[in-house]
Amino acid sequence: MDEVDEMDEVDRIMSTFKLQSMTGFGRAQADTPLGQFSIELRTVNNRFQDISVALPRELGLFEAQLRGLLKQEIPRGKIDCRIRYTPAPEQQPQVTVNIGLARDYVLKLKQLQDLGVGGELPVEVLITLPGVVEIRPAELDEQALWETLQGVVKQGMDRLRQERLREGAALGAQLQELTDQLRALLEEVEARKEEIVQRYRERLAARIAELEAEIKTHVDTGRLEMEVALFVDRGDISEEIVRLNAHLVRLEQLLTGDENTPAGKNLDFLVQELGREVNTIGSKVRDTSVVGQTLEMKSIIERIREQAQNIQ
DSSP states (O other), X not given: OOHHHHHHHHHHHHHHOOOOBSOEEEEEEEEETTEEEEEEEEEEOOSSEEEEEEOXXXXXXXXXXXXXXXXXXOOSEXXXXXXXXXXXXXXXXXXXXOHHHHHHHHHHHHHHHHTTOOOOOOHHHHTTSTTTEEEEOXXXXXXXXXXXXXXXXXXHXXXXXXXXXXXXXXXXXXXXXXXXXXXXXXXXXXXXXXHHHHHHHHHHHHHHHHHHHHHTOOOOHHHHXXXXXXXXXXXXXXXXXXXXXXXXXXXXXXXXXXXXXOOXXXXXXXXXXXXXXXXXXXXXXXXXXXXXXXXXXXXXXXXXXXXXXXXO
């Protein structure tokens, strides 16, 4: 498959499956009149929402607003957001040095030295004396600063979403393949229902024939049919098959649904229901020909469960 075909295949998968993976990375950077902003967003699996934000001191007042944006966009998972900011020169803190006061400090030290008091006043000590150096923070336009930061954050979230959609589409394709395998096995089990009953009837008839030969007495054939009917009733899996098929249809709907509708929790619930129905089938149908199918179905459901944990 050449590069063009691979791109076409990726586009086809992404157009089919609208899932978002819980794992992704997004980065954005912008040079603005207020300075340079950059953001890195990482998300990984988590049953709940866990937001971690790292902001420079100048942007610390926007933490609550930033968390609100992230919470709205990413309802589940561990979210790590790191923002860097380099203010423009006019946004930098202003440093002023009081030369007159510094001169006074030096003169007073010399007067002390004239009295016989030793010691020097290095410049690194001088600048720490009260009033010599004054740092005045720039007057920031908070509204403009937030609007600029918000734009960069949304760029980062858009890139994060695109990566999560690409990975989600790949997961969707894998889940669809597993769903198809599960449906094929279910069809095999359903097709064998009559075969299982017939084998049971044959085994029971053979056993009755052996008993008749041993006790030299004829056994009423009505009894045979009664036992077969009881076997059929105890081993009837029609309802389980109907429910399993309904669950598989719902699973496929989730795989191809709206990208803005989180599917992960619904998939978790469906996996539990699928496992419950297959376990019931395994307990009802004790025929050896079905044991392999039910075990393989359980294995596929476990693989679906593992993949579903990666879905938003």
